[in-house]
Amino acid sequence: MFKHILIPVDGSEPSNHALRTAISLARxxxxxxxxxxxxxxxxxxxxxxxxxxxxxxxxxxxxxxxxxxxxxxxxxxxxxxxxxxxxxxxxxGSRLGDSVAEAAAGFGADLIVVGTHGRSGPSRLLLGSGAEQVIRLAPVPVLVTREPGR
Structure with a gap:
C-alpha cells in the first residue's frame, strides 16, 4: 500500500514520535x-x-x-x-508546508507522517501549526501523530 513514506523532523518529541510511528509502519x-x-x-x-x-x-x-x-x-x-x-x-524564505510538499513530490511519497504538538488557543496562533501547513499543502495523504498522554 505505502511504498515511500516522508517524515518531516525537527528533533522535538512530537517529531520523534512521528518518526517512531513511521518506522513501525514502514517495517x-x-x-x-x-x-x-x-x-x-x-x-x-x-x-x-x-x-x-x-x-x-x-x-x-x-x-x-x-x-x-x-x-x-x-x-x-x-x-x-x-x-x-x-x-x-x-x-x-522556505515555508514548511511548501517545502514538505515539494519533498514529497520529489520522493514519490505516497504518505507523509507528521507529529503535532497539539497546541490550541493563543500559543497556536502565535507559533503557528506546522502540521496544519503540511496537511493543507500535501499532495498525498498525511498521518498526524500525537504523543500518548498529550
Whole structure:
C-alpha cells in the first residue's frame, strides 16, 4: 500500500514520535522512508543576534543541528532494517508546508507522517501549526501523530 513514506523532523518529541510511528509502519508494509528537515532561517534574515554572533554563524549552527537530527533519524530507521535517506531544505524564505510538499513530490511519497504538538488557543496562533501547513499543502495523504498522554 505505502511504498515511500516522508517524515518531516525537527528533533522535538512530537517529531520523534512521528518518526517512531513511521518506522513501525514502514517495517510492516516494507516501505522506504525519507526524512526532511526545513531550516527555520528567519533569524538569519534579521541579521541580528542578541548574543553577539553574526547571522552567518547562527545559520551554520542551525544547519549543523538539522544535519544531526536527520542523521540520527536515518540511523534509527536503518537500525530497524529500513532503507532510509534524508533531505535538508535550507533555502531562504522556505515555508514548511511548501517545502514538505515539494519533498514529497520529489520522493514519490505516497504518505507523509507528521507529529503535532497539539497546541490550541493563543500559543497556536502565535507559533503557528506546522502540521496544519503540511496537511493543507500535501499532495498525498498525511498521518498526524500525537504523543500518548498529550
Amino acid at each position: 510492516e508494509v516494507g516501505a522506504r522512508i525519507r526524512l526532511v528537515h526545513v531550516v527555520d532561517n528567519t533569524a538569519f534574515l534579521t541579521g541580528y543576534d542578541p548574543s553577539g554572533g553574526s547571522s552567518g554563524q547562527m545559520f551554520t549552527a542551525l544547519r549543523e543541528s538539522a544535519l544531526q537530527i536527520l542523521q540520527e533519524g536515518v540511523a534509527a530507521a536503518q537500525a530497524a532494517g529500513l532503507q532510509a535517506d534524508h533531505v535538508l531544505v535550507d533555502r531562504i
